[in-house]
Amino acid sequence: MTAQSASAAASAPASRGLADLTLDHVRAAAARIDGAVVKTPMMHSITLSQITEAEIWLKFENLQFTAAYKERGALNALLQLTDEQRARGVIAASAGNHSQGLSYHGTRLGVPVTIVMPRTTPTVKVMQTESVGGNVVLEGETFDDANAHARKLEQEMGLTFVHPFDDPHVAAGQGTVALEMLEQKSDLDCLVTPIGGGGLISGMSTVAHALNPDIEIVGVQASLFPSMYARIKGEDRICGGDTLAEGIAVKQPGEFTSKVIAERVDDILLVDELALEKAVALLLQIEKTVVEGAGAAGLAAVLQHPERFAGKSIGMVLCGGNIDTRLLANVLLRDLARQGRLARLRVTLQDRPGALFKVMRLFDAHNVNIIEIYHQRIFTTLPAKGLITDIECEARDADQLNALVAALREADYKVTVAELA
Numbered sequence: 001m002t003a004q005s006a007s008a009a010a011s012a013p014a015s016r017g018l019a020d021l022t023l024d025h026v027r028a029a030a031a032r033i034d035g036a037v038v039k040t041p042m043m044h045s046i047t048l049s050q051i052t053e054a055e056i057w058l059k060f061e062n063l064q065f066t067a068a069y070k071e072r073g074a075l076n077a078l079l080q081l082t083d084e085q086r087a088r089g090v091i092a093a094s095a096g097n098h099s100q101g102l103s104y105h106g107t108r109l110g111v112p113v114t115i116v117m118p119r120t121t122p123t124v125k126v127m128q129t130e131s132v133g134g135n136v137v138l139e140g141e142t143f144d145d146a147n148a149h150a151r152k153l154e155q156e157m158g159l160t161f162v163h164p165f166d167d168p169h170v171a172a173g174q175g176t177v178a179l180e181m182l183e184q185k186s187d188l189d190c191l192v193t194p195i196g197g198g199g200l201i202s203g204m205s206t207v208a209h210a211l212n213p214d215i216e217i218v219g220v221q222a223s224l225f226p227s228m229y230a231r232i233k234g235e236d237r238i239c240g241g242d243t244l245a246e247g248i249a250v251k252q253p254g255e256f257t258s259k260v261i262a263e264r265v266d267d268i269l270l271v272d273e274l275a276l277e278k279a280v281a282l283l284l285q286i287e288k289t290v291v292e293g294a295g296a297a298g299l300a301a302v303l304q305h306p307e308r309f310a311g312k313s314i315g316m317v318l319c320g321g322n323i324d325t326r327l328l329a330n331v332l333l334r335d336l337a338r339q340g341r342l343a344r345l346r347v348t349l350q351d352r353p354g355a356l357f358k359v360m361r362l363f364d365a366h367n368v369n370i371i372e373i374y375h376q377r378i379f380t381t382l383p384a385k386g387l388i389t390d391i392e393c394e395a396r397d398a399d400q401l402n403a404l405v406a407a408l409r410e411a412d413y414k415v416t417v418a419e420l421a
């Protein structure tokens with residue numbers, strides 16, 4: 001075993017304990033990264049507070065240069081490398097925000113950065129990582145495949161592996177988020193924080209309980225990926241599925257971070273996809289800020305569990321804003337549909353002149369705007385002289401849409417409204 005591999009083995013996550021992550025470690029990290037990351041604003045949201053019946057304070061980590069808090073931990077780890085480690089370079093396995101934060105600050109500091117990503121990683125994420133200086137290696141079909149290859153290259157090339165979450169240096173860097181929040185507002189009742197592998201909430205809970213032992217720390221995971229929830233509660237739960245919060249879709253939580261969370265986090269809540277979608281849409285509509293699914297997890301928890309947080313002063317981290325624009329558009333349109341402002345109506349008509357015109361008159365009478373019309377004559381169980389017309393339309397609200405549907409049915413049209421999950 002080389003000296004480097006022996007050092008790595010000695011500092012393996014399983015050997016690390018609570019003493020490796022303290023308030024002093026986080027304060028040292030804050031001094032180390034000062035001036036190189038954005039001290040993002042924290043603002044009180046009047047409208048979200050009214051909606052949730054709690055006092056909502058938002059920490060805008062989506063305003064970092066790479067649009068995520070991950071820069072903090074990556075930079076703190078980079079700044080503690082030896083000269084030899086810096087010269088050789090670092091490596092990580094990541095298909096998300098860690099890769100960009102590590103690549104950006106590594107390049108800025110002159111440290112070569114290699115990022116191993118699964119071949120299935122969206123091209124946009126590969127391009128974003130390369131654009132900030134990372135050398136991307138595509139290997140395997142899953143994150144586990146990419147991680148195994150990164151560990152192999154670590155040994156073969158003498159690189160230093162920087163874990164995205166299961167590392168005290170990384171967690172201390174992430175904890176600077178809470179340090180800034182509590183410097184601005186020390187009397188928060190609760191911090192509601194997303195959990196993937198656990199780096200962010202480990203650092204934040206360490207700071208929060210040291211500065212205010214009475215503050216409550218609540219973690220949030222997507223229901224499809226309840227890995228840390230299951231580990232802490234001793235349950236056997238399946239992880240998998242297409243979650244909007246892919247940034248916290250971690251199947252295997254950290255060994256070190258699990259110890260910290262078990263000791264310093266008061267509760268973990270699960271949120272469903274509907275709550276995540278609603279939270280992303282509300283943050284854009286109300287706060288005019290773009291967040292990814294993971295970044296909206298804190299708000300999603302408060303929306304899904306309102307009785308749990310009513311009347312409390314809550315700090316939550318908008319931890320990232322890297323969301324695909326097409327996906328964001330889908331989320332916003334689906335939210336409009338759930339509000340009744342967009343709809344698709346299926347109307348059965350007779351295939352004769354003027355049939356569609358009569359229907360359009362009812363739309364006009366109710367001031368509902370038509371966006372698209374689709375006729376279907378062939379693939380239907382209707383008689384040959386019948387047709388199905390799908391009409392996508394836009395209404396002021398659900399009441400206006402319901403009035404139109406009622407009028408169509410009163411006129412003897414068969415109408416069905418497309419439903420969303």
